[in-house]
Amino acid sequence: MPHTDRQRRPRTAGTVALLAASALLACVGIALLTHGPSSAPRSASAPTAAGTRAESSTEPSGSAPSRPAATPSSSASPSPSPAGDDAPSVAPVPEDVATASRRFVLAWTGHDARSGKDRSYDDAARRAGAYVSKDLAEQLTTTSAGSARQWQQWTQAQSLVAAEISRVAVPDGAPAPTADTAWVRVWYRLTITPAAGKPTGTDEQVALKLQRNQAGTWLVTALPDA
Numbered sequence: 001m002p003h004t005d006r007q008r009r010p011r012t013a014g015t016v017a018l019l020a021a022s023a024l025l026a027c028v029g030i031a032l033l034t035h036g037p038s039s040a041p042r043s044a045s046a047p048t049a050a051g052t053r054a055e056s057s058t059e060p061s062g063s064a065p066s067r068p069a070a071t072p073s074s075s076a077s078p079s080p081s082p083a084g085d086d087a088p089s090v091a092p093v094p095e096d097v098a099t100a101s102r103r104f105v106l107a108w109t110g111h112d113a114r115s116g117k118d119r120s121y122d123d124a125a126r127r128a129g130a131y132v133s134k135d136l137a138e139q140l141t142t143t144s145a146g147s148a149r150q151w152q153q154w155t156q157a158q159s160l161v162a163a164e165i166s167r168v169a170v171p172d173g174a175p176a177p178t179a180d181t182a183w184v185r186v187w188y189r190l191t192i193t194p195a196a197g198k199p200t201g202t203d204e205q206v207a208l209k210l211q212r213n214q215a216g217t218w219l220v221t222a223l224p225d226a
Contacts, residue, residue, distance in 0.1 A: 091170040091174075091176035091177070092170075093168055093169060093170055093177065093182070093184055094177055094182070096218055097177055097182045097184060097210055097218055098168040098184070100131060100210060100217075100218035100219065100220070101168050101184050101186050101208055101210065101220070102165050102168065102186070103131050104128055104131040104132060104208070104220045105163060105165060105186050105188055105206065105208075106162075106163055106165070107124065107127040107128040107130070107131060108124055108125065108127075108128035108140070109124065109161065109162075109163040109188070109190055109204075110124055110127070110161060110162050110163060111123070111124050111151075111154060111159075111160075111161040112160055112161070113151065113154035113155045113157070113158060113159045113160070113161070114158045114159075114160060114195070115158065120151060121143070121147045121148065121150065121151040122140075122141050122143060122147075125137075125140035125141045126141065128140060129141075131219060131220055132219055132220045132221070133211070133213075133219050133220070133221045135221070136220060136221055136222065136223070154192070157194035157195065157196075157197075158194060158195035158196075159192050159193060159194045159195070160192075160193045161190065161191070161192050161193075162190075162191055162193075163188040163189065163190050163191075163204075164188060164189045164191070165186060165187070165188045166187045166188060166189060167186070167187040168184055168185075168186050168187075169184065169185055170182075170183065170184060170185075171183060171184070171185045171207060179212070180211060180212040181209070181210070181211050181212075182209075182210045182211075182218070183207070183208070183209055183210075183224075184207070184208050184210065185205055185206070185207045185208070186205060186206055186207075186208060187203070187204075187205045188203075188204055188205070188206075189201055189202075189203055189204075190202050190203075190204050206223060206225055207223065207224045207225045208220050208222070208223060208224075209221050209222040209223075209224060
């Protein structure tokens with residue numbers, strides 16, 4: 001049988017309500033799609049934990065600890081440090097005093113232990129006797145156990161020992177040279193050259209007291225450091 005108008009109205013109203021609800025859900029869905037979370041990559045706004053660890057493990061430029069500068073070797077600079085007793089004063093050394101000092105040191109420190117040359121350690125002291133007072137000459141030729149051992153080593157190696165003077169100056173605190181007395185310090189490089197093998201060298205120094213004799217010659221009268 002056909003439906004009456006009263007029977008049709010409830011079904012029409014339900015249909016309208018269903019359509020309205022569908023439209024509302026569609027609007028909500030569109031709004032969520034339009035205003036949802038930004039689709040920008042995450043790494044652009046906040047780095048990942050892995051990225052943070054990678055950056056922290058790389059040390060920034062210039063942050064490495066500075067290394068201490070290397071110290072120059074002492075053998076590269078034979079000149080003594082200008083401090084304490086080793087520093088020469090401003091007082092000049094007269095040329096005749098400096099010459100007498102050099103001649104003494106070269107003779108006193110020079111040894112030739114090669115076959116047919118010096119016969120003992122004291123040969124150097126005897127050569128130096130020409131530049132020292134009589135009293136000091138007797139002291140220089142006094143043989144010690146240390147010099148005997150040194151001579152034995154040189155003769156076994158057939159060594160030649162020679163000095164090279166680097167400086168003659170008045171020691172700091174010493175009086176300036178006068179007409180008949182002078183205190184000086186001599187710096188020199190002592191080189192030992194064996195018959196076989198490489199030469200060895202050491203930087204040495206010695207203090208001297210010199211006096212002028214009646215003939216006007218400067219002689220070494222004492223070795224204050226000895």
